[in-house]
Amino acid sequence: MPRTTRTTRLVGAVAVALAAALTLSACGSSGDGSGAAKVTQQKDATPYEGTKLTRNFEKPDLQLTDTSGQPFDLRKQTDGKTTLLFFGYTSCPDVCPTTMGDIGVAMKKLSPEERQKINVVFVSTDPQRDTPKVLRTWLDSMGSDFIGLTGDLEKVKAAAKSVGIMIEDPVVNPDGTVTSTHGAQVLAFLPSDDKAHVLYLSGTEVKTYEHDLPLLAKGVAA
């Protein structure tokens, strides 16, 4: 199946990229099914279809504001619970809604019990525009229980950096539009040790999430 091939190729690519600092140069690719399906050893060793991380990042120490305007301490409030973490912004038309939307579809396939065991956390890289209210409206399209965090961009950048994701300041274009940075990956933290164990690139297919979320809900080791 070409789709599998592609996933595998991305998986391979990211496994390589991880060795550096999650540069993720492969994520833009989208169509061609053939090609460099080479690195598969990571995949065989794990029940997950996502990429098993060889370096298990700590959950970032991050205190921001949630969509109800309340302070939110990421470590404390997601302690001992599977957590999917993505950095993005709501005026991003392509990668951010695609990624969060696909997770939303897969989450809806879970039983209510499974669903309760997974936190989906979206951290804004464009806090200027992503107010708690804007975030809530946007996230509600994907999952009304998704957690949205916004606040000091410097804190967000530091948190992202700690898990290998480079976030830059928004750039104002000549035409007045603003371009922000989004992460190219979703990190899954397991409840056992609250560390990142599985990674999903922005090109990840819904069926990969559908396969993996029940495992993540159970906290199955990667």
Place this chain on the structure above:
Amino acid sequence: MSATAGRATLGFRRTALTGAVLATALGGGALLAACGAGGQDGAAGGPARLSVADSYIPLPPAGGMAAGYLTVRNDGGQDQLVKVTSPGAESITMHRSTPSRMEQVGSLDVPAHGALQFSRGGTHLMIMGWQKAPVLGDELELDLTFAKSGTISVKVPVKELTYRPGQS
């Protein structure tokens, strides 16, 4: 980039206009059937034979920032998509997603006997300033202007946020 083989190729295929695509000639631009007769042959080589397929706009999660995706097939010589406008939206720009951000592009090549493919996480249209907030089932007219083939107008359906072509 007009190094095209000037030979005539496959017959003209009306059926290439599939799906929700509705093509009309706009603003004097010669379209499909006419593009073989345009004034641009000669130096430019064979005329492009364009058709648009698999177009869709995922329902934007909030407000007016949407992406648009489509495929421009080409059974003829090379062309270039240079501009996209819509009577229903203020601004449409062409972008490419890089691993961590988007970059705007001024034009996109439509290779000879190939396709220009928009896709999630790749080349996409950024649609802003909707006259009316889009809802599922709406169609937005996009006017695609090509360097050689004039303007092709398509009606692009607004689909579910997570829609992909090929799934119902």
